[in-house]
Amino acid sequence: MPAKKSKKGPTKGSGGKGRRSLEAKKGTLPAEQRHWYDGKQRSKAIRRATAEGSGTQARSPHTDTDRRRIDSDLLVGRNPVLEALRAGMPASRLFLSNSLDSDDRVNEAARLAGEQNVEVLEVTRAELDRRCESSGQPGAVHQGMVLRVRPYRYQLxxxxxxxxxxxxxxxxxxxxxxxxxxxxxxxxxxxxxxxxxxxxxxxxxxxxxxxxxxxxxxxxxxxxxxxxxxxxxxxxxxxxxxxxxxxxxxxxxxxxxxxxxxxxxxxxxxxxxxxxxxxxxxxxxxxxxxxxxxxxxxxxxxxxxxxxxxxxxxxxxxxxxxx
The missing domain is CATH 3.40.1280.10 (SPOUT methyltransferase, trefoil knot domain)
Incomplete structure (x- = not known):
């Protein structure tokens, strides 16, 4: 039985019938302006950090860099915090646990912070743990006191x-x-x-x-x-x-x-x-x-x-x- 001949001929154009649908089309958006860009960049960053063995999840490209810098300068523990405040070390915030057992060091630290215009905030112990972990000090024994200090100034x-x-x-x-x-x-x-x-x-x-x-x-x-x-x-x-x-x-x-x-x-x-x-x-x-x-x-x-x-x-x- 002879094979059937294909009836398909040359591909026909629209003859201009679809030209209106092509009108007013905008140019292609740059990659960074497309809705999927942020998520894709975060995924790349996470994969790169994992491959390098960093062991920590990469931050979003839009993370506040100033907060990253400040959070890395956390001083923890009652004696170090009190010594820093006694010496007038530049600081921005003193975090105290709202379940803190008060003693002379806590009272003096709070007083010195007030005299030096350092903001005093009461937070939960879980929040203090989270801040220590985010600053690269997981499991730090903060004793209910954490001081956010400014970067150290070296001498010449x-x-x-x-x-x-x-x-x-x-x-x-x-x-x-x-x-x-x-x-x-x-x-x-x-x-x-x-x-x-x-x-x-x-x-x-x-x-x-x-x-x-x-x-x-x-x-x-x-x-x-x-x-x-x-x-x-x-x-x-x-x-x-x-x-x-x-x-x-x-x-x-x-x-x-x-x-x-x-x-x-x-x-x-x-x-x-x-x-x-x-x-x-x-x-x-x-x-x-x-x-x-x-x-x-x-x-x-x-x-x-x-x-x-x-x-x-x-x-x-x-x-x-x-x-």
């Missing part, structure tokens, strides 16, 4: 040097060579304040900076202890040396023992190396002396522990020289 190395030279006691500055753990930075700040150091000197890059974690670890001592940032730590140490300060580095393979440091009574910079590598080559070469801490079975000490022990020894040696 020259400002720190001038401050130390103007004190009655011989200058004592603690420099950190690449310490990246904020807990170590906070603990070192606490030891520096306890042993009357004039301040800390840290690198601007590849090092921990002042965060809410550092504030909490320092127990609020950063309200009284200045921190200077140096774009080049080695160059800053050379400037300090020209001003008459001796630079002592801490290292397990030091040339001297910190317990026998003759330079302790003079103007001093104590340099603490990073957690893993210790002192970098250029910083080590800038030191007048590299000293070690006599220890027993342990191979090395944590950076913050080494700083605390060394600052205690400096204080002890100075006291002995003055007696």
């Amino acid at each position: 190395p020259e400002e720190l040097l001038e401050r130390s030279l103007g004190s009655d006691a011989p200058p004592l500055i603690v420099a950190l060579d690449g310490v990246t753990d904020p807990h170590n930075l906070g603990a070192i700040a606490r030891s520096a304040a306890a042993f009357n150091a004039d301040g800390l000197l840290i690198p601007e890059r590849r090092a921990a900076g002042v965060t809410a974690t550092v504030w909490k670890t320092s127990a609020g001592t950063l309200a009284r202890l200045p921190i200077a940032q140096a774009t080049n730590l080695t160059r800053a140490l050379e400037t300090f040396k020209k001003a008459g300060l001796f630079v002592v580095g801490l290292d397990a393979d030091g040339d001297a023992l910190i317990t026998d440091l003759d330079l302790a009574g003079g103007p001093l910079v104590v340099v603490v190396g990073s957690e893993g590598k210790g002192l970098s080559r250029l910083v080590r070469e800038s030191c007048d002396v590299v000293a070690s801490i006599p220890i027993g079975n342990a191979e090395s000490l944590n950076a913050s522990v080494a700083a605390g022990v060394s600052l205690y020894e400096v204080a002890r040696l100075r006291a002995a020289q003055n007696s």
